[in-house]
Amino acid sequence: AQSVTQLDSQVPVFEEAPVELRCNYSSSVSVYLFWYVQYPNQGLQLLLKYLSGSTLVESINGFEAEFNKSQTSFHLRKPSVHISDTAEYFCAVSDTAGNQFYFGTGTSLTVIP
Amino acid sequence: KAGVTQTPRYLIKTRGQQVTLSCSPISGHRSVSWYQQTPGQGLQFLFEYFSETQRNKGNFPGRFSGRQFSNSRSEMNVSTLELGDSALYLCASTYGTYRTDTQYFGPGTRLTVL
Numbered sequence: 001a002q003s004v005t006q007l008d009s010q011v012p013v014f015e016e017a018p019v020e021l022r023c024n025y026s027s028s029v030s031v032y033l034f035w036y037v038q039y040p041n042q043g044l045q046l047l048l049k050y051l052s053g054s055t056l057v058e059s060i061n062g063f064e065a066e067f068n069k070s071q072t073s074f075h076l077r078k079p080s081v082h083i084s085d086t087a088e089y090f091c092a093v094s095d096t097a098g099n100q101f102y103f104g105t106g107t108s109l110t111v112i113p
Numbered sequence: 114k115a116g117v118t119q120t121p122r123y124l125i126k127t128r129g130q131q132v133t134l135s136c137s138p139i140s141g142h143r144s145v146s147w148y149q150q151t152p153g154q155g156l157q158f159l160f161e162y163f164s165e166t167q168r169n170k171g172n173f174p175g176r177f178s179g180r181q182f183s184n185s186r187s188e189m190n191v192s193t194l195e196l197g198d199s200a201l202y203l204c205a206s207t208y209g210t211y212r213t214d215t216q217y218f219g220p221g222t223r224l225t226v227l
Contacts, residue, residue, distance in 0.1 A: 043218040092156075
């Protein structure tokens with residue numbers, strides 16, 4: 001069985017500071033990994049995803065995540081956050097052969113002016 | 114393109130009743146997935162429909178069921194409602210498979226069971 005763990009439920013950070021949102025998964029098979037974001041009063045939307053190839057994936061708004069197979073992690077990072085990054089971030093995983101899609105419980109990122 | 118729409122946006126029901134939620138995917142998308150979102154459990158996968166067939170199912174009791182029509186619109190039904198069914202129900206559409214394609218989520222239906 002698979003599971004996704006987001007270690008921090010809330011992360012406050014000052015504007016222009018770096019941030020890392022942690023995500024670990026458990027799976028015995030190959031996986032696809034995703035980060036989704038939910039801005040206040042908006043629906044969930046894809047931020048970035050890892051399917052294969054380069055283990056470092058980037059989004060258009062400056063976030064990046066690195067797939068680390070040995071540590072079964074897919075942490076999300078941004079070197080300098082903005083007020084507009086305040087949102088709920090969800091890590092998710094699906095395996096290449098299974099039939100379900102698993103989300104973590106979410107990390108609430110609050111950027112402080 | 115219009116986004117994913119869900120109706121109704123809010124519902125209040127009592128225990129024992131049944132409820133039907135509707136989801137209209139983005140035009141051209143063939144797959145619709147349903148999720149239950151609660152504060153304690155987060156987002157949990159219910160099931161996925163593709164071309165009118167249920168392709169995958171999560172770990173929910175048989176009271177939760179769904180279907181998909183030829184125009185890709187999907188409905189989800191919950192029978193014999195329990196208090197624990199109170200949640201935000203989200204649907205997501207993808208062109209192909211939800212395993213790798215981007216899922217586009219609707220705004221959700223907030224169900225309250227009294």
